[in-house]
Amino acid sequence: MRPKGATTKEPEMATPQDAGDEGGLVFHPMDQFIVKPFFGDGTEVAWYTVTNATVWMFLAVIATFLLLVIGSSGRATVPSRMQSVAELAYGFVYKMVEDICGKEGVKYFPYIMTLFMFIVCANFLGLIPTAFTPTSHFAVTVVLALAVFLTVTILGFVKNGTGFLSLFWVASAPLALRPILAIIELISYFVRPVSHSIRLAGNVMAGHAVIKVFAGFAAIAVISPVSVLAITAMYGLEVLVSFIQAYVFTILTCVYLKDALHPHH
Amino acid sequence: MATETTHAEGVVEAGPGMPQLDFSTWGNQIFWLVIALIATYLILSRVALPRIGAVLAERSGTITNDIAAAEDLKVKAAEAEKAYDKALADARTEAQKIVAEAKAEIQKDLNAAIAKADDEIAAKSADSEKAITEIRASAMENVEKVAKDTAKEIVAALGGKADAKTVNAAVANRMKG
Numbered sequence: 001m002r003p004k005g006a007t008t009k010e011p012e013m014a015t016p017q018d019a020g021d022e023g024g025l026v027f028h029p030m031d032q033f034i035v036k037p038f039f040g041d042g043t044e045v046a047w048y049t050v051t052n053a054t055v056w057m058f059l060a061v062i063a064t065f066l067l068l069v070i071g072s073s074g075r076a077t078v079p080s081r082m083q084s085v086a087e088l089a090y091g092f093v094y095k096m097v098e099d100i101c102g103k104e105g106v107k108y109f110p111y112i113m114t115l116f117m118f119i120v121c122a123n124f125l126g127l128i129p130t131a132f133t134p135t136s137h138f139a140v141t142v143v144l145a146l147a148v149f150l151t152v153t154i155l156g157f158v159k160n161g162t163g164f165l166s167l168f169w170v171a172s173a174p175l176a177l178r179p180i181l182a183i184i185e186l187i188s189y190f191v192r193p194v195s196h197s198i199r200l201a202g203n204v205m206a207g208h209a210v211i212k213v214f215a216g217f218a219a220i221a222v223i224s225p226v227s228v229l230a231i232t233a234m235y236g237l238e239v240l241v242s243f244i245q246a247y248v249f250t251i252l253t254c255v256y257l258k259d260a261l262h263p264h265h
Numbered sequence: 266m267a268t269e270t271t272h273a274e275g276v277v278e279a280g281p282g283m284p285q286l287d288f289s290t291w292g293n294q295i296f297w298l299v300i301a302l303i304a305t306y307l308i309l310s311r312v313a314l315p316r317i318g319a320v321l322a323e324r325s326g327t328i329t330n331d332i333a334a335a336e337d338l339k340v341k342a343a344e345a346e347k348a349y350d351k352a353l354a355d356a357r358t359e360a361q362k363i364v365a366e367a368k369a370e371i372q373k374d375l376n377a378a379i380a381k382a383d384d385e386i387a388a389k390s391a392d393s394e395k396a397i398t399e400i401r402a403s404a405m406e407n408v409e410k411v412a413k414d415t416a417k418e419i420v421a422a423l424g425g426k427a428d429a430k431t432v433n434a435a436v437a438n439r440m441k442g
Contacts, residue, residue: 068313
């Protein structure tokens with residue numbers, strides 16, 4: 001599915017750049033990430049414009065709605081397939097929150113479930129050929145990560161007062177080492193949102209770009225079978241990555257939340 | 266805003282190096298992302314999660330109830346089995362008792378019948394004994410009489426004058442020996 005969609009898309013994407021006319025190998029692996037208005041031909045993107053990013057974000061919302069609301073509408077004691085999947089997703093995230101954050105963390109389960117469902121749906125929908133992947137954009141992941149970072153930090157101070165700072169003061173270490181450790185802990189704390197956001201966008205973007213590069217090679221007849229095979233393999237990997245990255249983002253959110261709830265090491 | 270993140274490579278015209286770093290679209294993306302997240306959150310917290318949670322709780326409740334009911338039924342079944350066993354054992358003892366009673370009664374009847382039969386046999390054999398004794402006595406009498414008569418006749422035939430009294434005494438004497 002992917003090779004066909006990707007290769008047919010290539011010239012169409014390349015034309016605005018006027019580069020497709022030169023013949024030979026043309027790579028535009030990053031063109032798939034261009035945000036442009038969904039309706040009309042313009043390239044101007046105002047803050048309210050409905051772009052391809054907007055459309056795919058809302059498709060992710062709709063997918064979440066279909067799975068969790070329509071899927072569970074039967075309320076059956078013996079669940080249908082859709083309901084089973086919805087319950088599986090619910091149980092998966094619920095257990096994660098409960099295991100990592102403890103009973104107090106359950107209160108924040110809807111927030112974490114929101115993050116997980118949005119990311120996982122956006123990732124999987126982004127795997128449809130010619131689709132746009134919102135989670136490949138730093139604008140999206142930075143907002144998600146910053147939201148988590150700010151929520152967790154504020155929550156930590158609200159719940160524990162200045163006691164939250166004990167997160168940086170490793171009481172189990174020798175006294176002489178503690179100031180040094182405190183600096184390291186502090187730096188690592190502020191690096192969290194950076195790694196948190198770049199990990200997700202970077203993984204998704206890299207996979208999609210690599211597929212696009214292989215698709216570019218498919219233009220050469222001799223290499224094309226290898227290229228198609230490579231795209232297929234890469235696609236399989238991307239399916240895995242889509243889920244794993246959503247999982248990693250969610251579990252890290254839980255870990256950060258745990259730090260806010262129980263800052264003592 | 267860094268709209269011009271293009272590589273001036275000359276050959277390839279324009280084309281952003283990384284659309285992710287085209288900050289002119291960030292405002293748009295963030296705006297729609299926030300709306301999408303709020304929509305997702307409202308859908309989840311208002312409808313989906315309470316419903317799924319309720320379904321799961323209901324299911325675990327149903328399962329617990331069913332297991333309890335099954336446990337109850339099991340206990341009842343065990344009780345019923347015990348009662349059945351007891352009834353069976355009772356019936357068996359009852360039957361044995363009845364059999365024993367019947368046997369005793371029959372034995373009694375039988376004993377009575379045997380005793381009666383024995384009595385009758387004894388009576389009959391006593392009668393027979395008596396008859397035989399009589400017959401024997403009469404036979405002896407007859408023999409004595411015949412012997413006396415014969416002896417008288419023989420004496421008479423031999424020419425002697427037989428004194429009846431003497432002959433009788435002689436015969437009786439002889440027969441005693």
